[in-house]
Amino acid sequence: MAKEQTTGAGPKAVAMVICDMVVRDEQTKNVSLIGLFNAVTGPRVPLRHDRMHVFVSLTNGHGDYDCLLQCKSPDEKVVFETRGKISLKDPLAVADLNLELRGLVFEVSGNYIFEFYCGGELLTMRRFFVIVKG
Numbered sequence: 001m002a003k004e005q006t007t008g009a010g011p012k013a014v015a016m017v018i019c020d021m022v023v024r025d026e027q028t029k030n031v032s033l034i035g036l037f038n039a040v041t042g043p044r045v046p047l048r049h050d051r052m053h054v055f056v057s058l059t060n061g062h063g064d065y066d067c068l069l070q071c072k073s074p075d076e077k078v079v080f081e082t083r084g085k086i087s088l089k090d091p092l093a094v095a096d097l098n099l100e101l102r103g104l105v106f107e108v109s110g111n112y113i114f115e116f117y118c119g120g121e122l123l124t125m126r127r128f129f130v131i132v133k134g
Contacts, residue, residue, distance in 0.1 A: 013123040016125075018053070022055055039130070052100075067097070067116070075108075112127070114128055
């Protein structure tokens with residue numbers, strides 16, 4: 001994935017959070033992240049998770065960038081990925097991305113990793129656990 005129009009060192013990740021819901025107040029534009037979590041549990045695998053949000057904040061960019069979010073299994077196979085674009089008008093601004101993921105299926109228990117790429121560069125990653133309790 002290539003940068004389309006950039007200056008400087010490129011975007012930097014400020015945060016990456018996994019949660020149940022993201023609520024944006026239309027008046028103030030403030031964002032509330034509801035139900036933050038780092039793991040899902042179930043009686044067996046495969047385990048289906050109906051809905052989660054991956055919330056990413058970026059800064060230090062200027063221009064348009066291709067973005068990629070990947071979820072990798074414990075054996076590093078890509079379970080899920082989604083692509084998109086982000087436009088950063090000012091390197092001092094913070095841009096928030098709310099990626100809603102529906103119907104993810106985790107085939108095995110263990111340590112998964114969400115990786116976020118922007119302009120072809122890995123900006124941040126987050127560990128995520130699938131736990132079987134039966």
